[in-house]
Amino acid sequence: MATDESTATIEAEADVAAPAPPSAEELRARLEAILMVVDEPQGVVTLATALGAPVKAVRAAIDALVADYDGEAASPRRGFELREVGGGWRIYVREEHDAIVKDFVLTQNPSRLSQAALETLAVIAYKQPITRGAIASIRAVNVDSVVRTLLGRGLITEAFTDAETGAIHYGTTDLLLVQLGINSLDELPPISPLLADGSEGFDDLR
Incomplete structure (x- = not known):
């Protein structure tokens, strides 16, 4: 009985300690914040580690930001772009x-x-x-x-x-x-x- 109660207590504490995963919108915002300050292209795995998010979710967030900056889905085309260089991602001024x-x-x-x-x-x-x-x-x-x-x-x-x-x-x-x-x-x-x-x-x- 004591063992069952201990297990239940540990599981309850784990549920409380584990933060809720960010929404897709919040993940994009956090990713954008990091990309605004990096000096060199960052790999997806590095970004996922920094954000504490799955690599698949980070890839989706990158795709969403690229589409947003490029003016897709009725959004205005920005003067900067999210570009992949050497296997990493970084924000650059558009060439024009x-x-x-x-x-x-x-x-x-x-x-x-x-x-x-x-x-x-x-x-x-x-x-x-x-x-x-x-x-x-x-x-x-x-x-x-x-x-x-x-x-x-x-x-x-x-x-x-x-x-x-x-x-x-x-x-x-x-x-x-x-x-x-x-x-x-x-x-x-x-x-x-x-x-x-x-x-x-x-x-x-x-």
Whole structure:
């Protein structure tokens, strides 16, 4: 009898502790919130883990958001899209709006780059193409916000995405050359003589 009562108590506590699964609408809202802040494409399994939801439900939520942003089902077509890149999902500005967004960012952000941004830009310039993780390893700090700043300024770009890992590789743009007043990255000064031991943090540099 005692055993039956204990089992019933445990089952009752489990029922109380287990949160109700989110509705399809709420799941889409939570997914959208995450996608608004990520810097790199996120796989479905990663998103499902973060949301505590079944992979199948997350896939359905992604499809619903894609259709919504694309203007299907009588909804207005957005200026951004949910795009699959390298096996992951991320929100991007639509290609037809790239020029106006770039002009806005460049005219609205005339301030000088911080020391952290300059150091990160130097790493990318000398080591490109390079991933965010590799940059962070070299600088020994988190570089997420700095990379976003450099992307926003148009000084770096997403060169390509690794098909296996989904990691984005970054490179510099022609705008950087213009800002530096050079025609090619080959005109950058050798970095090794400026380092304490000639190699720290920058292997195989000129």
